[in-house]
Amino acid sequence: MKYRIPNETIEEVRKAADIVEIISSRIHIKKVGNAYKAKCPFHAEKNPSFFVHPDRQIYKCFGCGKGGNVFHFLMTFEGITFIDAVRHLADRYGIRLGVDGRNHEKYRQKNIEVFQLLQWAAKYFQDNLYSSKWHRAREYLDQRKREASLNQRERCKVRKSNIERFISFNSSTEKTKCEKI
């Protein structure tokens, strides 16, 4: 599966990162007014024409034309991919990525919904088993010489076997309830 970082997380990383800190840890830069000046790391030059603007969090070289945000700088300077630049900065600024970020929360919510649906289905079948419409279901159960009354323990057994195929986390209260029966 292709690794994808959600756009909102990329934006979070970009906002957390300080371009001055990132660039100054790699090349020597000097404060000039509101900006920082340096000899461009991307082309040979005697007089500095590389500027870093902290207010806009961008850099620009007037000699070779290279410029961009903190991701672009890391990609060009380190020769890494965009994803690796995001990962590097996320790690440096303590931001969790991918399945440990927002996507993971969505994933977890989906599992809870599946669990609730299975609970509802189990209750529905249990409640209806003795209704007149369901006589064929009871006959089927009798035919198979199975007890037509599903007690709580059996219901939980069935539910657990199904649910455990879908639920990967172990903190569910309902699951704990079943295990205690």
Ligand SMILES: [Zn+2]
């Ligand atoms: Zn340059």
